[in-house]
Amino acid sequence: MPERDVSPEKGKINLPMKPKFIWTILIVVIAAFSIMSGVYVVDQTEEAVVLTLGHYTRTTGAGLQYKIPLGIERVYKVPTKVIQTMQFGFRTDAAGANSVYSQKDYSNESLMLTGDLNIVDVSWIIQYRIVDPEAWLFNVNNKEKTIRDVSQSVVNQLVGDRAILNVIGAERTNIEDQSALMLQEIMDDYGMGIQVTTVKLQNIVPPVGEVQDAFEDVNKAIQDMNRLINEGKEAYNKEIPKATGQAQQLIQIAEGYATERVNEATGDTARFAAVLTEYEKNPSITRDRLYYEMIEEVFGLGTPVDIVDKNLKNFVPFKAVGGVTGGEQ
Numbered sequence: 212m213p214e215r216d217v218s219p220e221k222g223k224i225n226l227p228m229k230p231k232f233i234w235t236i237l238i239v240v241i242a243a244f245s246i247m248s249g250v251y252v253v254d255q256t257e258e259a260v261v262l263t264l265g266h267y268t269r270t271t272g273a274g275l276q277y278k279i280p281l282g283i284e285r286v287y288k289v290p291t292k293v294i295q296t297m298q299f300g301f302r303t304d305a306a307g308a309n310s311v312y313s314q315k316d317y318s319n320e321s322l323m324l325t326g327d328l329n330i331v332d333v334s335w336i337i338q339y340r341i342v343d344p345e346a347w348l349f350n351v352n353n354k355e356k357t358i359r360d361v362s363q364s365v366v367n368q369l370v371g372d373r374a375i376l377n378v379i380g381a382e383r384t385n386i387e388d389q390s391a392l393m394l395q396e397i398m399d400d401y402g403m404g405i406q407v408t409t410v411k412l413q414n415i416v417p418p419v420g421e422v423q424d425a426f427e428d429v430n431k432a433i434q435d436m437n438r439l440i441n442e443g444k445e446a447y448n449k450e451i452p453k454a455t456g457q458a459q460q461l462i463q464i465a466e467g468y469a470t471e472r473v474n475e476a477t478g479d480t481a482r483f484a485a486v487l488t489e490y491e492k493n494p495s496i497t498r499d500r501l502y503y504e505m506i507e508e509v510f511g512l513g514t515p516v517d518i519v520d521k522n523l524k525n526f527v528p529f530k531a532v533g534g535v536t537g538g539e540q
Contacts, residue, residue, distance in 0.1 A: 249280040256292040258344050261285070267345055289344035294408060297359060299366075300334030301413070323367050329375040332416050337362050337394065338409040346404030354403065362410075365393045379415050379426070387412055 252275055253259045259271045261278055262285045278284035300321030302313040321334050339358070341347045351357055369386045370378050378386065390410040398405055417426045490497040 249277050249284075251276055251278060251286050253288060256290055257288045258291045260287045260289060260344050260348055262287070267349070270344055287344075287348055289341055289347055291341045291344055294338050294340050296336055296338050297355070297362065298334075298336050299359070299363065300332070320363060323370045325370055325375040325378055326372050327374040330418050331370065331375055331378055332414075332418065333366065333370060333378070334413045334415075335366060335390075336409070336411050336413060337390075337407065338411075339398075339405045339407045341404060342406045343404030346402050350402040350404065357401065357403070358398070358405075361397050362390075362394055365390050365397070366410075369393075375417065379417075383412055383415070 251259070253271060253273045255273045257273065259276060261268045261271060263279070264283060268284065276286075278286055300317050302315065302317065303310055304313050305311040317334075318332065321332050323331055323333055325331055337358070347354065366386070369389055373382050373386070387410050391407050394410065395407045398407065417423045486497065486501070
């Protein structure tokens with residue numbers, strides 16, 4: 212049996228440790244450390260590219276993942292689910308409801324020459340998303356600089372093909388759309404592994420000075436013109452339906468009057484035809500009847516009638532027919 216080392220001072224017994232036991236503990240610790248160092252976590256907004264001895268092996272998604280430790284496999288996380296933004300002509304120091312913009316001059320990015328040889332200051336943003344993490348990591352060096360240089364080249368080309376008024380006004384949306392398409396084509400040729408989602412022009416202004424003042428006057432005139440056009444359209448929409456209704460009302464009244472006159476004429480014609488038939492049977496009797504009816508109609512109007520002789524010498528006694536004259540019965 213091995214001898215025990217008993218300390219007379221402390222009264223403790225020290226057992227000697229065997230080398231085999233020490234090596235076992237050391238191996239267990241190293242193994243545990245190696246296993247733990249191989250575990251990695253991928254965020255929901257990321258994908259992880261795994262290299263084995265420097266060569267691409269696989270791409271892993273979100274969650275708890277494992278790689279071979281001790282540097283045999285290395286992991287590079289890429290934010291593939293995040294929309295990334297680049298700014299040109301300005302920089303945002305603090306984003307939010309009241310964004311704070313850098314006061315540094317970025318005119319080297321934004322000053323451009325238009326097709327009619329005017330200088331214009333254009334600021335814009337691009338937004339993109341990484342869709343191929345392997346291509347993003349290994350196909351192009353200086354990725355952000357490449358995207359920035361290509362974007363500047365594309366926007367300069369499109370602005371240089373147009374007059375300054377078109378750049379500021381009608382062609383603005385067209386420039387944005389064509390920039391996105393051209394930028395995507397070039398990025399695909401480079402194998403960048405990104406998808407361009409947005410190109411948005413932020414601010415387009417002429418050079419500071421008299422030119423800018425003149426353009427502001429033009430913009431105000433355009434706004435006044437649009438306002439007057441809208442007011443005219445509003446007045447038109449208000450008056451035209453009213454006039455149309457009145458016209459329809461007059462047309463209906465006229466049509467009713469025409470129908471009434473036609474009916475009256477038809478009735479008169481029928482009545483005349485009936486009288487004519489009777490006249491042909493008894494001309495003298497019908498003629499006398501018509502005469503009496505005419506006299507009754509004239510004297511039955513209620514208007515006083517004076518009958519005098521043709522020489523106006525005296526009133527005819529018939530004036531008071533049906534009444535009293537001068538107190539005589």
